[in-house]
Amino acid sequence: MAAFSSFFSSSRTVLSAAIALRATFLLYGLFQDAYSPIKYTDIDYFVFTDAARFIARGQSPYARDTYRYTPLLAWLLYPTTWSGLWFSFGKVLFAVGDIIAGWMMFRILRVHQGLSQERALKYASIWLLNPMVATISTRGSSEGLLGVFVTALLWAVLSRRILLTGFLLGFAVHFKIYPFIYAASIVWWLDDGSKSSPSASPVARAMKFINPQRIGVAVSSFLTFMGLNVIMYIAYGWPFLEHSYFYHLVRIDHRHNFSPYNTLLYMNSSPKVPGENHASFSELERMAFIPQILLSAIIIPLMLAKKDLSSTMLAQTWVFVTFNKVCTSQYFLWYIMFLPYYLPGSILMRSPRVGVSLLVLWIVGQAGWLQQGFQLEFNGESTFVPGLWAWSIIFFIINCSILGVVIRDIREGKAASRGVKK
């Protein structure tokens, strides 16, 4: 136990362990790729590096099928087009991003949530020493890179670096769209600290809402986002808009995933046998974005952001992913990166019984679904209904239950009680 605690007392040992973990995975990956027909490297990494190669030849990254990201990503990976070991440059970049994100988490926990060095390191290790996180980045998935942008965004807001906040927000939305949900919580959180008197006129209150910080974030994020879009549009034209934005809005990819809507989307989009009439609620699933956006981008930010910004961002992201029309396991990383801020004072830690049972439920939900998915994909059993559908609904309910607990914690100010609030 003493060794355990001394391990977490030094940021140097934790960081070294985090680096060693990723270096081991990277080297192992090189070994597996060289000697096995089954690759360690993520399929997406081949998409990115192919796109980088197109860029290096002066072509559009969208010449590569299924490249659905900003051209910036392909540019970032330009060195992978050089020969030899440079191919792994992107994985190193993602892994370094991972570690920087973990380091920033530690700083946020230490400075903005007032945790002791040891506790801060323990909670940051949820990210830093998490084998799943290390695997994802060293296999070459770009989700790890997103972690560094989003964590930097949180750090910038908490330290009230307004222009940097705006820049990072605009950049993150350009990079992956979904971080737009943080706009409302960041703007709402950025008040000037003084309570407005209830007697103030609506105009006075509105004037008070529009403070310089909020204007700064709004303007700088909008300029960054639009600036990047204009540059990319000028450079790569319509395919840029089509693949990095519109595709995500109109995608018709019904292959099974964790989303509760998945079976319904498959059912309602598949062509009907003529003459047969399946009773349908007039394609209500088209309205799926309403509960998702209402909760994640409006209600949760407005009700909770002022109490605890980082935990609110956790709840927002979790709702966004849970209510999304498409949901794969890499999306889980989007909210896992906020867990270190929420957990320290949460009911999940205060009552291990609650914490462990919710964790077990979360894992069981996935395992049940994955088992049905395996039966479908590899054994060819038609498990769409009830199997896959029922498990996606069960997993959805489990996620919502956890969210209920998280939201109540934030409302009760459990987050605020665990450290200094600015």
Added chain:
Amino acid sequence: MKQRITYIVQDPDSFSPEQLVVKGSSLTLNRVQAAKEQRITVGLDELPSELKKAFEQWHELHIRWASSSPYPATPPFTSRVTPGLHVFFTPHKDQPEGDLCRLLHSVFGSELKCASMSEASTKMPILSERFSMSTTSQYYSHLESLSTLVGFIQHKVCKSKACRQAAEALLSAAYVDIDYDAISHALVLNAFGATGPTTGYWDETISFESEAHSTEVGVLTHEKNPDPEDIGFGGFLTVLGQDQAPKPTRFQTPTRHYPLSSAAANYKTSFAHPTGLHPTLSLAFPSSHLTPPDSTCKLHAYFTLPSYVFLDKYQFNDALYLASHNLKRLRSIAGATDLEAPDWVTSQWGSAALFELAIPKSSETQNAQPEWNVTIPLHLRYLPAADNSHTAVPVPWPVVFWACRAEQGTKMSVNPFDRLHLGYEALFGPKTRFMHIPPIGGGNGTGGLVEWINVPVLDLRKSQWVELGTIGTVIVAFLGLCWAIFGGGKGKAKKESAKQKKKQ
């Protein structure tokens, strides 16, 4: 109208000239054991105006249909295509495309997946630009039988009983080609039967019809070739109404499709079960007969994959991965290669892929396993929900051949039996010789050259609660979270946390 009928006697020893009898202007064959090719050339003006108009809309149009029953190939008829209906065509420049789908629906059957040819067809890849013979577009559909074509010819084209009988004979053909091009302004129908209709013999009389209807009949045997790249024939030619007796003949010709010397070579196609959503197609060869006929020869497989099954070209970039499947490389892929779209949004007919296959190293052939397996990982698209748990779909066997360098490529077209537009020649240079490996029948349950696989689909018989269940759950969860955010949960939560504190 011109007709050329060629019989190729399989076993020269079984044949004697007495089996051919010319009486007046007709020729009778007695128990001739042979393969038969019947080629009819019709001027476009001799066709019903409806058909004439339909064909004139194209610069060239080549239809290839092959039966799914295995058949023995007899030189020079050794070329093969995948079972089903292939259409290769080039539209006129600067002219709107004609309604080819309507023509195909009325001639071959309304079940073909073809709403508009501009959407259903795919562009032909051309690896060898000097090979200018290729058409621009390609279309394919599974088609079990030519019964609709036979009915169409009998009702819309035929004027005589002989014509209707000849049309009927198409039902037993191993393959049928229909060619049209704007330059010759003629339609050529070519039907190949591997064996005689009953007990493998041809007992028939071919009669002279009219001056406008010339008929030439050849009965030939394959002779050991004098030149390594030529094939030679000897036998008898008879022009009906002109020749009083069969005329002896002997000739040799360069040939694009060259017979394979090793008669025991063959392959079998199957799928590893369960097929799931990622079926793996396997080609099995007897390893001992898998030595290249010539040092320039490379083994290839050409796949014609309907839209519901596809391959991910990016999987085939890695040498180790290729080697683990006994593949050399993916030489070409064209068509519907979207990796995500479900079948119902894929309007193209499918995709065509050419693989170069690995062969056992010569040191391995002696003591290695008797069977050499090449595997191709494929993927299935989602098929529409149905009142069933699975939908069965046909996947035709690929064609497998050695592609070898030839010295005299350009002369191959002088071969009177030259067969072009099979989809894969354009992927090779003009100086290429093809030596086909014959498939041996198998097929899961069909005995033919088509594999049927069961694709799991959403079963509509079990899905009545999906809509209500999904929407109900989402609404309840939404309201529950709203209650957690706004509602009276706070008081209760406080109580609970007080309890927690007591416990602690």
